[in-house]
Amino acid sequence: MRIVLIAHHVAPIRAPFVGGVESFTWYLARWLARRGHDVLMYAPAGSAVPGVRVRELDLQPRLSDAARSDVDMPPEAFMAAHHAYQRVMVELAADPDPCDVVHSNTLHYLPLLMAPTLTVPLLTTLHTPPTPWLESAMRSVAGHTALALSAVSPATLDAWRGIAPVLPVVGNGVDTDSWTAGPGGPGAAWSGRIVPEKAPHLAIDACRAAGLPLRLAGPVIDRAYFDAEVAPRLGDDAVHVGHLDHRELRDLIGESSVALMTPAWDEPFGLAAAEAMACGTPVAAFDRGGLPALVGREGGRIARAGDVPDLARAVREAARMDRAAVRAHAVRTAGIDAMGHGYERLYGRLVTPRPAIVPAASTTTLRPRPARRSRVLPRAEVGVRLGTS
Numbered sequence: 305m306r307i308v309l310i311a312h313h314v315a316p317i318r319a320p321f322v323g324g325v326e327s328f329t330w331y332l333a334r335w336l337a338r339r340g341h342d343v344l345m346y347a348p349a350g351s352a353v354p355g356v357r358v359r360e361l362d363l364q365p366r367l368s369d370a371a372r373s374d375v376d377m378p379p380e381a382f383m384a385a386h387h388a389y390q391r392v393m394v395e396l397a398a399d400p401d402p403c404d405v406v407h408s409n410t411l412h413y414l415p416l417l418m419a420p421t422l423t424v425p426l427l428t429t430l431h432t433p434p435t436p437w438l439e440s441a442m443r444s445v446a447g448h449t450a451l452a453l454s455a456v457s458p459a460t461l462d463a464w465r466g467i468a469p470v471l472p473v474v475g476n477g478v479d480t481d482s483w484t485a486g487p488g489g490p491g492a493a494w495s496g497r498i499v500p501e502k503a504p505h506l507a508i509d510a511c512r513a514a515g516l517p518l519r520l521a522g523p524v525i526d527r528a529y530f531d532a533e534v535a536p537r538l539g540d541d542a543v544h545v546g547h548l549d550h551r552e553l554r555d556l557i558g559e560s561s562v563a564l565m566t567p568a569w570d571e572p573f574g575l576a577a578a579e580a581m582a583c584g585t586p587v588a589a590f591d592r593g594g595l596p597a598l599v600g601r602e603g604g605r606i607a608r609a610g611d612v613p614d615l616a617r618a619v620r621e622a623a624r625m626d627r628a629a630v631r632a633h634a635v636r637t638a639g640i641d642a643m644g645h646g647y648e649r650l651y652g653r654l655v656t657p658r659p660a661i662v663p664a665a666s667t668t669t670l671r672p673r674p675a676r677r678s679r680v681l682p683r684a685e686v687g688v689r690l691g692t693s
Contacts, residue, residue, distance in 0.1 A: 486558015
């Protein structure tokens with residue numbers, strides 16, 4: 305198939321990844337290309353995926369001085385994203401040789417809102433609980449034949465229930481050939497963006513209570529939060545090692561006895577947990593969002609949301625788990641092949657070829673068949689064929 309992926313605009317789609325959405329998009333794009341699909345990705349400058357053509361998002365809105373002087377002009381960052389996705393959708397709508405399917409993995413509302421302008425189906429994967437902009441866009445196009453949706457976890461499905469008309473679940477996956485088994489070690493690890501909603505300061509508190517040294521890895525996105533909550537807690541038993549590349553992060557996690565997930569919001573999936581389990585490192589996590597279903601009893605231990613003493617208990621229990629069994633759980637439930645095949649099935653059910661024109665029986669020389677053109681399934685048919693899980 306010819307597939308167009310629309311990436312989120314905040315950070316390049318390349319390692320080291322700023323967040324889970326960027327990691328997800330990179331691994332999916334590479335998997336699809338390795339399967340032989342023709343993949344084009346719209347992504348921020350600096351993005352690169354082996355075997356994938358990248359078209360840079362135009363994040364430079366060209367506005368006249370008169371427009372910029374408007375006292376009600378939205379913030380520059382808002383205009384840049386709006387401008388970029390508007391150009392993508394206009395370009396796709398005008399393409400005389402369209403792709404088979406478009407898959408949007410941005411958190412921005414505009415691709416979903418402009419889906420009806422395309423002649424091919426657009427699949428929107430919901431990576432978060434409802435946001436005002438995305439929910440509004442969804443309601444605006446409700447009932448249109450171009451609307452196709454998926455969710456990354458049962459928790460995300462539940463969050464959108466009653467808002468989204470059709471919501472099959474395709475869980476995120478990690479490359480278990482890249483996230484390899486590690487030997488474990490005496491300390492704990494935490495990885496992710498250093499932001500309040502990830503709450504790494506609670507990981508420090510829990511590990512200190514459990515008596516385990518902790519290494520935190522990830523970019524400092526919110527400097528004020530880091531300075532107020534994280535930095536004062538750092539010491540000999542809690543160290544921030546910075547933003548690591550893939551090999552460094554894999555080694556850090558693989559050499560840890562337990563990995564912590566401490567979201568202060570309903571984490572839709574928890575890709576960092578899947579990466580840790582693929583390294584054989586059990587996870588101690590708060591009971592938020594998709595983490596309980598992802599980790600389960602075979603991948604780690606779950607603590608009451610926001611409860612640091614209970615998280616310390618989960619850390620101690622998880623650190624004693626069998627690492628081979630933890631990795632086996634990750635390979636079985638969160639491997640990239642399961643995710644890739646899941647999206648292939650969704651693409652295939654959304655795209656149906658027109659019947660080929662077969663030459664008459666008396667014709668002795670076969671002529672080339674006309675190029676295949678795609679059609680969008682009626683909404684009711686999409687619901688029946690995609691199912692709800």
